[in-house]
Amino acid sequence: MGDNIWQNPVVWGLGGIYGLLVVAALVVCGLCKSYPERNYSELIDRTRTWAVIITMVAIVTVMGTGAAVLFFGFISFLAFKEFLSIIPTRQSDRRVLFFAYLVIPIQYWFVYDVWYGMFSIFIPVYAFVVLAFLHLLTGETKGFIKAAGTLQWGLALTVYNLSHIAYLLVLPLKDPVVAGGAGLMLFMLFLTQFNDVAQYVWGKMAGRRRIIPSVSPNKTWEGFIGGVITTTLMAGFLASYLTPFSMIHGFVAGAVIAILGFIGDITVSAVKRDLGIKDSGKSLPGHGGYLDRLDSLTLVAPVFLHFTRYFYG
Amino acid sequence: MGNCKRYVQVAFFLLIIRPVLMIILGLRVLGRENLPCHGPAIVIANHNSHLDTLVLMSLFRLSDLHRVRPVAAADYFLRTPLASWLSHTLINIIPIVRTGDSEDDPLCPVYEALKRDEIIIFFPEGSRGVPEKILPFRRGIGRLVQSCPAVEVFPVFMHGLGKALPKGDPLLVPFFCDIIIGKAVDKTSYQDTDFTMKLEQQVKGLAADHVFPGWE
Numbered sequence: 001m002g003d004n005i006w007q008n009p010v011v012w013g014l015g016g017i018y019g020l021l022v023v024a025a026l027v028v029c030g031l032c033k034s035y036p037e038r039n040y041s042e043l044i045d046r047t048r049t050w051a052v053i054i055t056m057v058a059i060v061t062v063m064g065t066g067a068a069v070l071f072f073g074f075i076s077f078l079a080f081k082e083f084l085s086i087i088p089t090r091q092s093d094r095r096v097l098f099f100a101y102l103v104i105p106i107q108y109w110f111v112y113d114v115w116y117g118m119f120s121i122f123i124p125v126y127a128f129v130v131l132a133f134l135h136l137l138t139g140e141t142k143g144f145i146k147a148a149g150t151l152q153w154g155l156a157l158t159v160y161n162l163s164h165i166a167y168l169l170v171l172p173l174k175d176p177v178v179a180g181g182a183g184l185m186l187f188m189l190f191l192t193q194f195n196d197v198a199q200y201v202w203g204k205m206a207g208r209r210r211i212i213p214s215v216s217p218n219k220t221w222e223g224f225i226g227g228v229i230t231t232t233l234m235a236g237f238l239a240s241y242l243t244p245f246s247m248i249h250g251f252v253a254g255a256v257i258a259i260l261g262f263i264g265d266i267t268v269s270a271v272k273r274d275l276g277i278k279d280s281g282k283s284l285p286g287h288g289g290y291l292d293r294l295d296s297l298t299l300v301a302p303v304f305l306h307f308t309r310y311f312y313g
Numbered sequence: 314m315g316n317c318k319r320y321v322q323v324a325f326f327l328l329i330i331r332p333v334l335m336i337i338l339g340l341r342v343l344g345r346e347n348l349p350c351h352g353p354a355i356v357i358a359n360h361n362s363h364l365d366t367l368v369l370m371s372l373f374r375l376s377d378l379h380r381v382r383p384v385a386a387a388d389y390f391l392r393t394p395l396a397s398w399l400s401h402t403l404i405n406i407i408p409i410v411r412t413g414d415s416e417d418d419p420l421c422p423v424y425e426a427l428k429r430d431e432i433i434i435f436f437p438e439g440s441r442g443v444p445e446k447i448l449p450f451r452r453g454i455g456r457l458v459q460s461c462p463a464v465e466v467f468p469v470f471m472h473g474l475g476k477a478l479p480k481g482d483p484l485l486v487p488f489f490c491d492i493i494i495g496k497a498v499d500k501t502s503y504q505d506t507d508f509t510m511k512l513e514q515q516v517k518g519l520a521a522d523h524v525f526p527g528w529e
């Protein structure tokens with residue numbers, strides 16, 4: 001953060017997010033007062049959890065790269081652990097799973113070290129080879145492809161993809177802006193969550209035609225398109241403050257976030273359907289598990305980073 | 314329990330066990346409010362891992378910890394001086410003899426502990442067995458519960474600890490673990506002969522509404 005923090009749009013951005021949180025809390029309070037007979041406990045839990053998430057993100061944003069790398073590394077650990085806890089695993093693979101956990105600190109070290117080459121190939125190339133080799137060293141070939149495949153999938157989703165959030169903070173930019181990497185991260189995190197809400201609200205208000213009811217019965221074309229348009233406009237507005245993007249690129253980034261957020265959301269839904277569970281966990285009251293909250297981000301983060309790096313890195 | 318020993322145990326749980334369980338594993342506890350806060354009481358749970366005892370103990374308030382007594386096999390937990398010291402000081406076990414060739418009831422020390430209003434942790438399967446599978450309960454628990462009608466029994470179901478640290482493998486692999494604590498068992502309808510079976514059903518019944526991925 002610069003010398004005068006009030007000139008940093010990130011501070012204003014965080015203030016704005018807190019403003020929205022206060023509005024949301026007031027709305028929930030109002031609902032509870034107006035309809036005392038209805039049960040709003042899940043909404044209250046959800047808003048409370050939001051307050052905790054926003055505060056943690058605000059703290060690591062202000063503290064800088066080291067804290068953010070540790071924080072998102074820990075988030076990856078929690079999400080990966082949750083993934084391994086919901087998928088079927090083989091007892092003979094316990095050692096492989098143990099080594100898979102060690103991928104997390106190594107991957108996040110490459111972020112801290114700003115070693116983009118290793119950051120981008122370590123999991124798909126090296127972790128792939130080593131973990132597949134460890135799998136076969138167990139000598140258990142029955143279920144090999146399922147075990148190796150699900151493990152790689154979990155690592156890709158929860159470690160490789162999520163580590164791209166942290167990489168935004170260290171990404172060198174051709175023409176640095178005041179908001180810096182923190183601005184880019186905040187832009188992406190906020191718009192991803194904003195898009196979730198926008199798609200939900202549009203779906204509730206105008207949703208009629210379902211997109212893929214067997215995976216996610218509440219997702220409609222009206223909700224999706226309404227969300228994409230709202231998020232795209234919001235992104236165009238925020239881009240000039242938080243990112244080095246031109247107006248056009250701001251719009252494109254918004255559309256990219258909205259579309260990938262949607263795909264990430266239904267991808268995790270499909271995983272949960274396959275496993276016969278409703279939520280990935282219960283660690284975040286009112287939201288479900290970590291993967292339930294991170295679902296959109298798992299696909300948004302890597303594509304947003306590559307978009308930014310291609311045009312401005 | 315001496316004061317010094319008590320502080321050592323509290324420090325062990327506060328500084329080592331609780332942080333490890335919270336950060337490395339992650340416990341998801343349902344029905345924590347059902348846990349008894351004073352004795353005499355018996356907590357029965359399925360058994361898959363050495364972590365089971367530590368997890369159950371970590372759920373109690375630190376000020377109640379010295380009253381919590383896990384029942385454990387003397388032949389295993391007292392086999393070396395170090396294991397014996399750890400088991401007595403940190404876990405505060407009630408050692409019982411499994412061999413069964415003595416005249417006395419091996420559960421005698423448990424009755425004594427209940428008389429002192431202690432909270433007993435009992436694993437009725439008698440062994441950690443196969444990970445994530447519940448073995449048939451041994452009949453000792455039925456006799457114990459039947460002969461102490463005034464003592465409340467709390468069923469607990471645990472999942473995941475047998476994946477994190479199963480029998481025969483010292484490597485700890487992180488998994489989220491679920492702990493479901495039931496309300497005190499209503500024993501009024503139990504017949505003389507079916508206590509053990511009914512208690513087993515109580516523990517298994519806690520898992521009924523949940524999906525728990527085991528080992529493939």
